[in-house]
Amino acid sequence: MPNALHLFTLGTIPVYANIWFALILGFLAMNQPGPxxxxxxxxxxxxxxxxxxxGHALVARRxxxxxxxxxxxxxxxxxxxxxxxxxxxxxxxxxxxxxEIAFGLLILALQKVVESAAPEMIYQAVDANRVMITxxxxxxxxxxxxxxxxxxxxxxPLHPLDGGQLFRLFMRRKQRPAQAERTTHxxxxxxxxxxxxxxxxxxAWFVVIMALFLAYTNFEALNALGMANPALRKKxxxxxxxxxxxxxxxxxxxxxxxxxxxxHQVRDQANTPEKVQGRxxxxxxxANVELEYWDEAAGFVDHAPxxxxxxxxxxxxxxxxxxxxxxxx
Numbered sequence: 001m002p003n004a005l006h007l008f009t010l011g012t013i014p015v016y017a018n019i020w021f022a023l024i025l026g027f028l029a030m031n032q033p034g035p036x037x038x039x040x041x042x043x044x045x046x047x048x049x050x051x052x053x054x055g056h057a058l059v060a061r062r063x064x065x066x067x068x069x070x071x072x073x074x075x076x077x078x079x080x081x082x083x084x085x086x087x088x089x090x091x092x093x094x095x096x097x098x099x100e101i102a103f104g105l106l107i108l109a110l111q112k113v114v115e116s117a118a119p120e121m122i123y124q125a126v127d128a129n130r131v132m133i134t135x136x137x138x139x140x141x142x143x144x145x146x147x148x149x150x151x152x153x154x155x156x157p158l159h160p161l162d163g164g165q166l167f168r169l170f171m172r173r174k175q176r177p178a179q180a181e182r183t184t185h186x187x188x189x190x191x192x193x194x195x196x197x198x199x200x201x202x203x204a205w206f207v208v209i210m211a212l213f214l215a216y217t218n219f220e221a222l223n224a225l226g227m228a229n230p231a232l233r234k235k236x237x238x239x240x241x242x243x244x245x246x247x248x249x250x251x252x253x254x255x256x257x258x259x260x261x262x263x264h265q266v267r268d269q270a271n272t273p274e275k276v277q278g279r280x281x282x283x284x285x286x287a288n289v290e291l292e293y294w295d296e297a298a299g300f301v302d303h304a305p306x307x308x309x310x311x312x313x314x315x316x317x318x319x320x321x322x323x324x325x326x327x328x329x
Contacts, residue, residue, distance in 0.1 A: 004070055013057045015050070017071040024074055036135030044142035046071075048100060051147065052154075053078050055099030059092045082261060085296055086169050093165050097151040104147025111140040158195075159188040159218055173299055177267050177277065181221075188218040240272040247283050260287040260296075278305040289313050294320035 004016035028045060029038035049071060056078035057067035065080035078096070083089050115122050122137035133141065157167035167187065171180035192215035199207030247262035266272065266280035281304040288297035297317045304310045 013067055015069045020073045021071040037138050040135045040139035041142055044139055044146055048146040049076050051103045052096045052100040055095040056092055059095040063088055090169050093162050097154040097162050100147050101151035104144050108144045156191055157187055158191040159184050164188050185218040185222040189215050240266050240276050244276050244279050251283055256287040256290045259283055289316055
């Protein structure tokens with residue numbers, strides 16, 4: 001991975017970090033009362049973040065997508081190969097904050113046990129009137145805070161946070177791709193502005209800066225959907241036409257996985273002609289019928305055009321869903 005240092009590989013999942021991650025850790029370490037507390041906050045931040053990214057990566061690896069993790073700035077990214085299923089994509093996205101919150105609850109339970117059995121490990125007396133937290137206690141406290149609180153914040157429907165990505169997937173089930181993108185960014189801007197207002201009310205300037213930055217990125221993404229440049233719009237449409245042509249060829253060759261994957265890429269292209277989008281939805285539905293992925297087929301069939309092939313697929317999908325239900329899937 002360019003401009004990043006390889007830290008280690010766990011199983012088959014490599015982990016990298018860039019200079020911005022090191023600078024953030026250095027800044028956090030410098031603002032602590034002593035070396036032990038500096039090590040505690042660096043460890044808590046790093047471990048909580050790694051647990052989050054490995055939540056994404058382990059599910060992606062389960063689907064054979066060859067994930068890689070990059071630690072950067074105040075967060076991380078899990079890169080993996082494209083996936084053709086929104087359902088699987090949702091599992092990958094949700095696994096990050098899900099595992100992080102579960103880890104935080106586990107550390108919270110450990111913290112309570114230690115406080116009860118050996119409180120001197122958590123607190124130390126400064127003098128007759130003052131007690132302060134130990135570096136080990138601080139490590140537990142920060143790990144709980146970062147894992148649970150930031151895990152929950154990540155579920156806010158604010159793109160590109162995990163919650164925003166899940167909201168985007170949900171809206172793409174309900175609306176056409178371009179409209180779903182607009183809805184996602186509009187809702188994200190509303191949450192970001194609300195977060196900035198809350199940050200101002202409590203003098204949390206870090207929250208204000210991050211919220212305004214996210215509001216700006218979503219505003220820029222919303223503007224980009226307008227595609228005001230005719231030459232750019234033409235180039236984008238030509239790309240979508242080529243993709244749907246490749247998807248049709250893969251479908252004709254019986255490569256259902258590849259057909260669905262390519263058609264999903266077409267679906268992700270905003271502002272492509274409705275006919276091209278409709279053909280992409282049709283391929284997605286028919287490929288999933290061939291694969292007997294009934295949930296996926298059912299999720300997209302209402303977006304597909306009312307062609308003879310789709311009309312023939314509907315009873316198959318209904319029968320497949322009934323069979324799954326009867327078998328307890």
